[in-house]
Amino acid sequence: MELKELSKRLEEVYRKIKAELNWEPVGPTPMPELSDLRNWDMRLLKTYKPFYAPFCDMCCICTFGKCDLTEHRRGACGIDIATQQARLVLLACLIGCSCHTGHAAHILDYLIEKYGPDKKIDLGEGVAVEAPHIRTVLGMKPETLGDLKVAIEYIYKELTHLLSSVHTGQEGSYLDYESKALHAGMLDHVGMEVAELAQISGFNYPTSVAETPLVDLGWNAFDKTKPIILFIGHNPATSTAVVDYLRESGLYDKVEFGGICCTALETARYSDRAKVVGPLSRQLFFVRSGIADVIMTDEQCIRTDITQEAAKVGSALIATLEKAMYGLEDATNMDTDEIVRKMVDEKKQFVILNPRKAAEVAVKVAMEIAPKRRKEWITEEEAKELAKKCSLCGLCEQVCPNLFNIGKGISEVAKGNFDTIRDIFNLCIGCGKCEEECPRNVPIFKIMQQAASKEVWKIRAGRGPIMDTEIRNVGAPITLGTIPGVIALVGCSSYPDHRDLAEVVEEFAKRKYIVVLSGCAGMVAGMWKDADGKTIYEKYPGNFDAGCVVNVGSCVANSHITGAAIKIANIFAALPLRANYEVMADYVLNRVGAVGVAWGPYSQKAAAIATGCNRLGIPVVVGPIASKYRRLYLSRKEEDDWRVMDARKKQIVDTGEPSPEHLIYVCETKEKLMVTLAKLCIRKNDTPQGRAIKLNHYISLYKKYMGGGLPEDLHLYVRRDADIPLVYKKEVKAYLDSIGWKPKEPVGLPTWIGTYPTKVPVDAVIR
Ligand code: SF4
Ligand code: SF4
Ligand code: SF4
Numbered sequence: 001m002e003l004k005e006l007s008k009r010l011e012e013v014y015r016k017i018k019a020e021l022n023w024e025p026v027g028p029t030p031m032p033e034l035s036d037l038r039n040w041d042m043r044l045l046k047t048y049k050p051f052y053a054p055f056c057d058m059c060c061i062c063t064f065g066k067c068d069l070t071e072h073r074r075g076a077c078g079i080d081i082a083t084q085q086a087r088l089v090l091l092a093c094l095i096g097c098s099c100h101t102g103h104a105a106h107i108l109d110y111l112i113e114k115y116g117p118d119k120k121i122d123l124g125e126g127v128a129v130e131a132p133h134i135r136t137v138l139g140m141k142p143e144t145l146g147d148l149k150v151a152i153e154y155i156y157k158e159l160t161h162l163l164s165s166v167h168t169g170q171e172g173s174y175l176d177y178e179s180k181a182l183h184a185g186m187l188d189h190v191g192m193e194v195a196e197l198a199q200i201s202g203f204n205y206p207t208s209v210a211e212t213p214l215v216d217l218g219w220n221a222f223d224k225t226k227p228i229i230l231f232i233g234h235n236p237a238t239s240t241a242v243v244d245y246l247r248e249s250g251l252y253d254k255v256e257f258g259g260i261c262c263t264a265l266e267t268a269r270y271s272d273r274a275k276v277v278g279p280l281s282r283q284l285f286f287v288r289s290g291i292a293d294v295i296m297t298d299e300q301c302i303r304t305d306i307t308q309e310a311a312k313v314g315s316a317l318i319a320t321l322e323k324a325m326y327g328l329e330d331a332t333n334m335d336t337d338e339i340v341r342k343m344v345d346e347k348k349q350f351v352i353l354n355p356r357k358a359a360e361v362a363v364k365v366a367m368e369i370a371p372k373r374r375k376e377w378i379t380e381e382e383a384k385e386l387a388k389k390c391s392l393c394g395l396c397e398q399v400c401p402n403l404f405n406i407g408k409g410i411s412e413v414a415k416g417n418f419d420t421i422r423d424i425f426n427l428c429i430g431c432g433k434c435e436e437e438c439p440r441n442v443p444i445f446k447i448m449q450q451a452a453s454k455e456v457w458k459i460r461a462g463r464g465p466i467m468d469t470e471i472r473n474v475g476a477p478i479t480l481g482t483i484p485g486v487i488a489l490v491g492c493s494s495y496p497d498h499r500d501l502a503e504v505v506e507e508f509a510k511r512k513y514i515v516v517l518s519g520c521a522g523m524v525a526g527m528w529k530d531a532d533g534k535t536i537y538e539k540y541p542g543n544f545d546a547g548c549v550v551n552v553g554s555c556v557a558n559s560h561i562t563g564a565a566i567k568i569a570n571i572f573a574a575l576p577l578r579a580n581y582e583v584m585a586d587y588v589l590n591r592v593g594a595v596g597v598a599w600g601p602y603s604q605k606a607a608a609i610a611t612g613c614n615r616l617g618i619p620v621v622v623g624p625i626a627s628k629y630r631r632l633y634l635s636r637k638e639e640d641d642w643r644v645m646d647a648r649k650k651q652i653v654d655t656g657e658p659s660p661e662h663l664i665y666v667c668e669t670k671e672k673l674m675v676t677l678a679k680l681c682i683r684k685n686d687t688p689q690g691r692a693i694k695l696n697h698y699i700s701l702y703k704k705y706m707g708g709g710l711p712e713d714l715h716l717y718v719r720r721d722a723d724i725p726l727v728y729k730k731e732v733k734a735y736l737d738s739i740g741w742k743p744k745e746p747v748g749l750p751t752w753i754g755t756y757p758t759k760v761p762v763d764a765v766i767r
Helices: 005-015 037-046 081-115 132-137 147-164 174-203 235-249 264-271 280-289 305-313 336-345 355-372 380-387 395-399 406-414 419-426 433-437 444-451 468-480 499-510 521-528 557-571 579-593 606-613 670-680 686-707 725-736
Strands: 049-052 214-219 228-232 256-262 276-279 293-297 317-321 457-460 486-490 514-518 548-552 594-599 620-623 631-634 643-646 651-654 664-666
Touching: 037 049, 037 174, 037 457, 037 579, 037 606, 049 081, 049 174, 081 174, 081 557, 081 606, 081 631, 132 174, 132 305, 132 557, 132 579, 147 174, 147 686, 174 264, 174 557, 214 620, 228 235, 228 264, 228 280, 228 355, 228 670, 235 256, 235 293, 235 355, 256 264, 256 336, 256 548, 264 276, 264 521, 264 548, 276 521, 280 305, 280 444, 293 305, 305 317, 305 336, 317 336, 317 355, 336 355, 355 433, 380 406, 380 444, 380 579, 395 406, 406 419, 406 444, 419 444, 433 444, 444 594, 457 521, 468 686, 486 499, 486 521, 486 557, 499 514, 499 521, 499 594, 499 670, 514 557, 521 548, 521 557, 521 594, 548 557, 557 579, 557 594, 557 606, 594 606, 594 664, 594 670, 620 670, 631 664, 670 686, 686 725
Parallel strands: 214 276, 228 256, 228 293, 256 276, 293 317, 486 514, 486 594, 514 548, 594 620, 620 664
Antiparallel strands: 049 631, 214 457, 643 651
16 A cells, blocks of 8 residues: 555544544554455464365356356356355355344444433443453444444445455455455454443443343243233344333233343343243244234344244234335334234234334233233143144155154154154254145144243343453463363354253363353253253353353353453453454464354354454354354364464474364364363463363363273373373373373463564563
């Protein structure tokens, strides 16, 4: 860039981020554009190479095509299969980032309209570093809701440029598309943070507190004798308006309300009377039960046939956001009583874009129609009778994406045995294809529901950001390795066995890792009780500390998890974060033993979240259906570049140690996941004591879940004798001797500082 042009751009950026406010000097990358962090990305991608598993090797994105990209063929525009896959990954990340940023922008406008742009961002006394992502990426310290608009405008601009890069005949390098995807992932975390800062400040969500209320979880949590309003989606503008309306009109205890997906989690942060039904995989089941009197949709993760499904069971429906209007009439400006009359008498469904009006209509309609509706599960006897209609034709099994033996399960129900159908239900994604296909109209969903658990579990309401005091307490043990790691379970979690996540939480909480959850993963992990009838939220404290289980909140609350990693670098290690993205990411990659898990469906939002974690140096494990994840970032342990800067000698040294081994990795089973998580928490900066603790868990999990013996790559992580866990000393020594292992030269506090321009002195990281 021309010097003149560059200084003009910087002038503009400095004005926007109020660079004259001297809370910290501005680092080298304020409001980074597409290419500003490219060197960092390329350094990551050099070690963690993209691995593609194409769903489809044709491209039909433009009318030159469709083009066959198999066997080194190129498309009419010249693109090859790797670049095409990377382009699709970028598109997925852009969709995910747009969803979170769109949500943030909507809620911000809503709250600014309500309270004005000068409303202060307030996360309570425990949180001084309120916006680690915005501070690090933009170089700005937001103080008011109005300040957050700057972050939204910055993301919009970058998203537009990124989206334009996927046009036919443009970027020709898969690595550059990956760099752009990493950029989109980073923006995603900024967008999520904006949504959280606005929501916490505008709705007075709990913050600066660890033990938030426990709320009811499960589809039997509703009191079915009362009118029931169900929220589906991710945006709390309307659900909080419903709670307000109920409070103001004296109906707060007379109407039940709750939701599916993140709006449920958001509403539970606003009112502990809200019920959390479950994740997306339970949506169709619950809607078809007819238990909801009124369904209110907002945005994301809503079934696109929701209007038809609601109509079939007589639930009223209101669409409350422009993003999902279903072809319905917009009644925003219609008289409230007229809408209610049309919904009750004529069964009409409407769009109502004014949250307050939508809330009033929903409550009035629910009160009117609830007494006339049957809202019960079918009985065991009824299920047995209905199951007798099955002719065992097998058509349902042919269309099931998971090839479940549904016919067998149904025929056993007819004989009074519900076990097989219950097992199928526990793994079912709730797509509804089986029931749609059945030529005898067997109500498979109703029968499954009869067999399914009617348990009511507990979930801890999302607590928002990690407090600065907590960061100070755990900073040293995490970076030295004596807290063996932070395990973050995020994403939709809809199709693994629903017990998997609770088991992962238990395993790692007992081992004194810090376990953090968000979104639907937080719900699914709560859907299990131990022998004493306790869920993980009742068993473990909600602090950000060893052996604790933290639910941060909905999907957008993921920004607090990555934000905590930044805060460790900033608050504990005292590294300046302002516009210093590479320094933060470098520190996190080398020192903060955190790993993310997206167990189950990998939506576009999950792709953006995971890719944002990766740019910040946090590895992510996906699974359990390996073929579905399109792109991984994998190293080849013994061949790749594991050089780092020895900060004391100020020399680049080759550690030969693959830590963390991968940035996105796939596991096929829960057992493999357990072992992999322990391994991916290993960092080059572990002290001998910390490394011995981490290896102790790696070995013991390997023995527990992989059938005994020692991990075959163990020697790569033992640097010197002091790293060997005491309890396995003899066995490990014998193994190391057998392969001719030699101790490695000690490396002084390694980081990658120095591989990019930075104003932060290398000495600053020696703490
Ligand atoms: S974008 Fe390229 S590869 Fe795809 S259809 Fe068009 S010409 Fe073919
Ligand atoms: S609803 Fe469940 S059982 Fe039926 S087809 Fe879908 S995954 Fe299979
Ligand atoms: S499609 Fe219907 S009739 Fe055929 S096996 Fe499945 S449940 Fe039975």
